[in-house]
Amino acid sequence: MENIYSSWYHPYQPAKAYSKRVAYFSMEFGIHQSFNIYSGGLGFLAGSHMRSGFELKQNMIGIGMLWKYGYYDQARNDDQTLKTEFNEKHFNFLEDTGIEVEIKLHDNPHVKVRAYVLKPEVFGTVPMYFLTTDVEGNDHLSRTITNHLYDKNPVTRVSQSIVLGIGGTKVVEALGGADTYHLNEGHALPAFYYLRDKGVTKEQMVFTTHTPELAGNEERDARHLNRCGFFGRTYTNEELEREMVNGGMINYTVSALRMSKRANGVSKLHANVANDMWKGHSGISEIIPITNAQNQNFWQDDTIKEAWLKKEVDAYKARKFELKKELFEEVHKQTGKRFDPNVLTFVWARRFAAYKRADLLLHDFDRFKRLISNQKYPVQIIWAGKPYPFDYGAIDLFNHLVHHSKGEPNLAVLIGYEIELSKKLKCGSDIWLNTPRITREASGTSGMTAAMNGSVNVSTNDGWIPEFEKDGENCFVLPALDHNLPTWDQDKIDSNNLYHILEQKVIPTYYIDPSKWQDIVFKAMDDVIPEFTTQRMADDYYKKLF
Numbered sequence: 359m360e361n362i363y364s365s366w367y368h369p370y371q372p373a374k375a376y377s378k379r380v381a382y383f384s385m386e387f388g389i390h391q392s393f394n395i396y397s398g399g400l401g402f403l404a405g406s407h408m409r410s411g412f413e414l415k416q417n418m419i420g421i422g423m424l425w426k427y428g429y430y431d432q433a434r435n436d437d438q439t440l441k442t443e444f445n446e447k448h449f450n451f452l453e454d455t456g457i458e459v460e461i462k463l464h465d466n467p468h469v470k471v472r473a474y475v476l477k478p479e480v481f482g483t484v485p486m487y488f489l490t491t492d493v494e495g496n497d498h499l500s501r502t503i504t505n506h507l508y509d510k511n512p513v514t515r516v517s518q519s520i521v522l523g524i525g526g527t528k529v530v531e532a533l534g535g536a537d538t539y540h541l542n543e544g545h546a547l548p549a550f551y552y553l554r555d556k557g558v559t560k561e562q563m564v565f566t567t568h569t570p571e572l573a574g575n576e577e578r579d580a581r582h583l584n585r586c587g588f589f590g591r592t593y594t595n596e597e598l599e600r601e602m603v604n605g606g607m608i609n610y611t612v613s614a615l616r617m618s619k620r621a622n623g624v625s626k627l628h629a630n631v632a633n634d635m636w637k638g639h640s641g642i643s644e645i646i647p648i649t650n651a652q653n654q655n656f657w658q659d660d661t662i663k664e665a666w667l668k669k670e671v672d673a674y675k676a677r678k679f680e681l682k683k684e685l686f687e688e689v690h691k692q693t694g695k696r697f698d699p700n701v702l703t704f705v706w707a708r709r710f711a712a713y714k715r716a717d718l719l720l721h722d723f724d725r726f727k728r729l730i731s732n733q734k735y736p737v738q739i740i741w742a743g744k745p746y747p748f749d750y751g752a753i754d755l756f757n758h759l760v761h762h763s764k765g766e767p768n769l770a771v772l773i774g775y776e777i778e779l780s781k782k783l784k785c786g787s788d789i790w791l792n793t794p795r796i797t798r799e800a801s802g803t804s805g806m807t808a809a810m811n812g813s814v815n816v817s818t819n820d821g822w823i824p825e826f827e828k829d830g831e832n833c834f835v836l837p838a839l840d841h842n843l844p845t846w847d848q849d850k851i852d853s854n855n856l857y858h859i860l861e862q863k864v865i866p867t868y869y870i871d872p873s874k875w876q877d878i879v880f881k882a883m884d885d886v887i888p889e890f891t892t893q894r895m896a897d898d899y900y901k902k903l904f
Contacts, residue, residue: 363453363477365534368485369479373415378904379537380900381530381539382408382418382419383549384422384542385400385518386429387405388401390405390481393449393451393481394447395422397508398709402803403542403801407896408420408483410892411483412482414896414897419484419485420486420487421526422487423504424449424452424474426446426447426492427444428507429506430443432775433773439756439760440756440773452476454472459473459528461520463517466497471528472489472491472493473487473489489504492504503521516583517586519545523547523548524587526549527553537904539558539562540565542566543569550563563618566624566903567623576611580606581598583608588608611636620646621642622648624801625647625824626824628647629645631800632645648895648898648903650800650803651806652890658807658887659811662674671876674876692770697768701768702737702869703738704789707743710745710752713795714793715794716743716756718793718849722853722857730769742783743775756771785812787808788868789814789816791817792804794818795841796818796838801822806890809833809883809885810883814878815827815833816834816835817836818835819836834859836852837855
């Protein structure tokens with residue numbers, strides 16, 4: 359029997375408001391723990407979007423990559439420091455569509471790309487197609503392109519973009535084509551070049567930019583990309599020059615902005631920052647804000663949800679106590695330490711990047727020691743997150759925290775920060791610490807799902823927080839500072855402010871005024887739902903972008 363997913367197919371009649379056929383391209387998707395092909399927030403966001411697309415009956419499909427070794431697996435060396443492992447993954451819930459397309463890579467005009475489908479009934483997403491070059495008939499080098507998410511070899515990285523962009527677009531054509539092609543970040547940029555050559559107009563192309571960080575806005579030598587097959591065919595010098603910026607470079611973000619009818623940033627603040635960042639380039643589309651969000655049905659604990667809806671404090675507290683115990687089982691398993699569910703518990707957990715400042719609490723070491731040794735108002739602190747496996751600065755920071763936590767009974771650094779652990783941390787924490795340097799965090803969605811589960815945000819006023827915060831009522835926010843200051847000065851001011859808020863407001867409220875604390879917890883849930891759920895976001899994309 360022919361696979362019904364070898365043509366554009368949904369197991370439901372798409373809702374009228376969402377009838378436009380949209381193909382959504384992303385380098386990573388975080389859908390389920392068993393499907394670990396993502397690195398962090400970009401993947402979590404894309405996965406939640408695909409779930410909400412299904413719940414709203416949207417006529418959308420996802421196009422991603424089938425990473426043979428995923429991102430990487432976190433393990434430990436003998437001294438508990440970070441060890442990166444690359445283990446082959448097996449996803450037998452995917453089905454071969456029988457769709458195989460060919461792309462030109464470098465000097466090889468016949469690289470095969472095969473599409474596997476994730477059917478909606480498996481995890482409750484729109485139909486999703488995952489591409490692999492690990493196909494019989496491909497040479498060894500071609501077969502390895504889809505081995506590692508964000509491969510450290512720059513030539514392989516370019517090849518991955520071509521596979522996702524051009525290979526993915528050819529798969530969409532085989533399925534019957536789309537009305538709108540949506541690039542989630544610039545990784546799939548070759549799609550736009552290929553489509554433009556095919557006569558597809560700007561009206562059908564839209565783009566989401568996710569970060570002001572330079573590393574997230576790739577820029578590569580135009581001639582090199584031309585040799586790689588990035589544009590779908592070999593460009594002439596004149597054609598290349600029209601695409602170039604900064605003296606012979608192709609900037610993925612600038613090119614995507616020039617070819618899109620419309621683009622979006624992922625919070626109101628980020629849209630301002632992004633418009634300002636790229637305003638010097640001619641012919642770019644406007645960047646509107648569509649604030650990121652997360653899927654409530656997937657991320658919010660059911661019992662917590664029920665207690666919040668009925669405003670049943672005792673039921674909430676009983677469940678929170680259980681969820682803390684579940685998290686502390688994981689702490690015990692990994693570190694041998696026994697944490698106490700009655701103690702105020704902070705979590706800092708996200709991708710380890712320098713601007714996120716995992717170690718901000720340690721910048722004032724005397725105050726840090728006082729904080730963690732206070733017998734009257736005890737605290738427990740957990741860190742978790744995945745540095746890029748070749749970002750040695752970030753790995754060093756992770757290991758720095760490991761060494762400082764080893765001898766302390768109330769500090770823990772956990773490995774394995776993927777969907778399962780992320781859920782446990784959000785459900786089992788009292789405080790969700792978010793400490794990026796302001797204007798650097800485009801959105802930062804982890805605090806949304808933490809708030810859904812009663813973890814109170816203590817945060818710098820960055821990303822989505824300015825749209826949510828009512829300081830002292832639904833979260834605690836550090837005072838704004840001048841983000842043009844040298845980073846050392848910013849860190850010093852933020853560290854002082856963080857300690858002031860913790861010592862004067864957060865810790866006393868938790869221990870001395872528990873009813874006020876409970877008000878903050880429920881108020882945060884009121885304010886995060888539905889505004890920061892992907893039901894709202896997925897609807898916004900159809901109305902404002904597509």
